[in-house]
Amino acid sequence: MEEIYIESSIKDKFKKEIFLEAASRFGINFADTIKLDGFQNFVFLGKRESKNVILRIAHSSHRSKDMTLAEIEFISYLADSGMTVSKALLSNRGEYVEVIELVDNCFIATVFEFAPGRRAEICVESDIFYERIGRFTGKMHKLSKEFSPIQKRYDWTDNAAVTKFQNYVPNEMLQHKLELIISQIQSLSRDRDSFGLIHGDISPGNYLNHEDHPSIIDFDQCEYSWFASEIATSIFHETPIPFIITDVNKRKTITKRFFSNFFQGYSKENTLSRSAIDAIPLFINLRQAIVIGLIHRSADMDNFDNWSDWNKEALTFYINNLENDIPYIDLDFTSL
Structure with missing residues (x-):
């Protein structure tokens, strides 16, 4: 990662x-x-x-x-x-x-x-593990619909990675692309069945594997957003970049395996509309933008040539996708 x-x-x-x-x-x-x-x-x-x-x-x-x-x-x-x-x-x-x-x-x-388990590895865990992550996520989203907090978390538009993007990333084209993504997202329905409080970062860095049972940790990024955004984040982080998996069809197979098992578990606890699932690629683009911003915030951009090959390839891949409207992974999630 x-x-x-x-x-x-x-x-x-x-x-x-x-x-x-x-x-x-x-x-x-x-x-x-x-x-x-x-x-x-x-x-x-x-x-x-x-x-x-x-x-x-x-x-x-x-x-x-x-x-x-x-x-x-x-x-x-x-x-x-x-x-x-x-x-x-x-x-x-x-x-x-x-x-x-x-x-x-x-x-x-x-x-x-303390949660038991080892740090999960990207795209190599078992089908049942991914199904159980999906089931956890679906149940959490279902419970979120009934949650009436005393202290309220922030809305997704107040996420610092979004609000400070222009401070982090000087590239005006990327700034414009994020504005377009935000505009498209804001046009989506915020009804009770599609929008609520989510974990915000269900990814291999935040789930542990204990004998094929996941422990979801670190709710520090929880925010009000679309449930589809949560699923998009998991897909994004479970799909290796082409620098790791160069074969296009193999990347698609990896994503299909994760999503099909994840969504099988998710659907046992919660229901998402077809239009919500159709928005997953849009939220993957939002995630790419967020990661681009966080990398710019954290890394020594003036020392790019001395970065590891993985980090250079990852940032270049994300930027190229957004600048040229290339899908992160070219799949129709409504048909899987």
Whole structure:
């Protein structure tokens, strides 16, 4: 997957003292912690009362206390409705969210239950695993229709990757293409059966495989958007770029296998209209634009020639697709 990192300006503000304070407030033995990969947050595996937990620390410019509480409220609702999710844990002071105040900014700390399983590999997991991911997603979307939160998450148009795209990406053609994508999306129906609160990033980076049972983690990107957008994100990340799989038909076969199994599970829990499914390629284009923006935000663009071949090929592929109106994967999902 793309190498997307936390912004360097945020990295510079994160000091060891912040981590120690956050760990202390949640009763985590900081000597046993392991730093994990995180492209938006600082994430650590630690122990509390001999149990593994996940400590997540976000800068307030990325996520506010209220938005974090809204995320936790959604997770709790799903858990109370019988879904297997990693719930948030209370701090020593009985708070789900601890704010680490600094002189001119602050960090938001939360702790979640540890989910079992290994990191899933792109496009090689079993049919039943993909079906179970689809079933989880379908059930979540069905429950989302009935969710009436106290704290409300943001709408998809307020996603920083969308609102700051022009700041990240100087290419005017790409800016124009994103404007067109947004305009097309905004013309879609926002009815109860197609639009609601979604996870926002159901992809191999956020699902674990425990004996062919998925654990969906990290709801940090949850937002109000179309259910089809959620499915498009999964398809995008489960379909290797041509640099990895050069054969066009093999790429299509990989995507068909993932989608057919995913949607078989999804349909056991929720129903999407044909028009919603027909919008999947549009949302894949939105995802390409978002990833382009995040790469520009995170990477040293002046050092492009020294990037890994994979990263250079991926960014070039996404940009070429959007600039020339080339489908990411040329399939009619309504007929699969």
